[in-house]
Amino acid sequence: MSHSAPPVPDAAASDAIVSIRNLGKTYAGGFEALRDINLDIRRGEILALLGPNGAGKTTLISIICGIVNATRGTVYADGHDIRHDYRAARAAIGLVPQELHTDAFESVMATLKFSRGLFGRPPNPAHLEKVLRDLSLWDKRNAKIMTLSGGMKRRVLIAKALSHEPKILFLDEPSAGVDVELRHDMWQMVRQLRESGTTIILTTHYIEEAEEMADRIGVINKGALIVVEDKAVLMRKLGKKQLTLSLQQAMERIPEGLAGLPLELSEDGLTLVYTFDTQSEETGIAGLLRRLGEQGIDFKDLRSSESSLEEIFVNLVRKPKGNPA
Numbered sequence: 001m002s003h004s005a006p007p008v009p010d011a012a013a014s015d016a017i018v019s020i021r022n023l024g025k026t027y028a029g030g031f032e033a034l035r036d037i038n039l040d041i042r043r044g045e046i047l048a049l050l051g052p053n054g055a056g057k058t059t060l061i062s063i064i065c066g067i068v069n070a071t072r073g074t075v076y077a078d079g080h081d082i083r084h085d086y087r088a089a090r091a092a093i094g095l096v097p098q099e100l101h102t103d104a105f106e107s108v109m110a111t112l113k114f115s116r117g118l119f120g121r122p123p124n125p126a127h128l129e130k131v132l133r134d135l136s137l138w139d140k141r142n143a144k145i146m147t148l149s150g151g152m153k154r155r156v157l158i159a160k161a162l163s164h165e166p167k168i169l170f171l172d173e174p175s176a177g178v179d180v181e182l183r184h185d186m187w188q189m190v191r192q193l194r195e196s197g198t199t200i201i202l203t204t205h206y207i208e209e210a211e212e213m214a215d216r217i218g219v220i221n222k223g224a225l226i227v228v229e230d231k232a233v234l235m236r237k238l239g240k241k242q243l244t245l246s247l248q249q250a251m252e253r254i255p256e257g258l259a260g261l262p263l264e265l266s267e268d269g270l271t272l273v274y275t276f277d278t279q280s281e282e283t284g285i286a287g288l289l290r291r292l293g294e295q296g297i298d299f300k301d302l303r304s305s306e307s308s309l310e311e312i313f314v315n316l317v318r319k320p321k322g323n324p325a
């Protein structure tokens with residue numbers, strides 16, 4: 001019997017809504033923007049792709065949406081190979097791009113109708129009305145796009161991407177250049193879409209956005225997908241907890257009796273911070289408290305805190321590739 005790792009299942013056989021296997025992209029100049037990406041996107045989930053500038057997020061989305069050709073590997077979207085069955089695969093996808101190029105002289109409604117037609121879908125005024133109402137654009141349906149505010153234009157891009165009733169929606173940096181209020185409206189709308197069964201993939205630089213919205217988080221760094229994990233599991237696995245003790249009396253240094261413990265003393269000597277792994281079974285807190293008692297160290301307050309997703313992310317992308325934990 002072989003003991004090697006199980007092979008990655010065939011993309012065509014996967015029941016994921018998007019199935020990516022051994023995907024790679026080398027741009028014309030020889031730059032390797034993506035390396036050996038394997039990812040199954042589950043039906044109905046919100047997946048957030050995080051990564052530093054230039055990590056390869058837009059390249060990955062562009063390949064799935066058929067804008068950029070992969071150098072290696074396969075992608076299936078809604079059961080269709082994006083290379084050999086492009087039209088069917090693309091019809092399942094809505095893309096909200098980063099940049100705002102819209103048809104400035106057209107009305108909002110005309111743009112949506114045109115976009116729907118491009119995918120060969122028959123007219124459906126009720127669907128377009130719902131999309132525009134959900135995005136608070138119904139009153140602007142006859143306005144020329146050039147007369148709208150930046151936030152409205154961005155909502156038009158979302159409406160346009162939804163015009164052909166895609167099952168999968170990609171949002172590339174949806175919050176870039178958007179004010180706080182619009183960002184929250186957009187989150188609300190994305191949640192509604194998910195409830196109605198749409199699968200959503202978003203790239204973001206705002207960790208708060210991933211923390212707020214995502215069911216799963218993928219981290220891309222230097223062209224490689226270094227982690228894909230349920231958000232809660234990721235935070236539990238890679239997060240650290242800290243216990244902060246406010247001391248009754250300042251200490252000059254950590255006493256010998258506490259040596260070897262993961263402790264840090266603040267500069268003013270009044271706060272001790274104990275860091276522990278959320279994954280390990282033993283936190284060591286009982287032992288810490290006992291040793292503090294033995295040393296006669298009294299504290300007046302004790303608080304615990306967890307690492308934010310931001311701290312986890314920064315640690316992940318700082319670590320050398322292939323050693324994320």
Ligand SMILES: Nc1ncnc2c1ncn2[C@@H]1O[C@H](COP(=O)(O)OP(=O)(O)OP(=O)(O)O)[C@@H](O)[C@H]1O
Binds near residue numbers: 028033
């Ligand atoms: N057409 C191209 N030709 C050559 N290199 C390219 C091309 N497009 C992108 N790249 C390079 O590929 C890398 C990945 O770019 P990509 O836009 O996918 O990153 P990203 O993660 O989306 O970044 P950002 O967060 O800045 O949008 C970058 O180093 C970029 O310079």
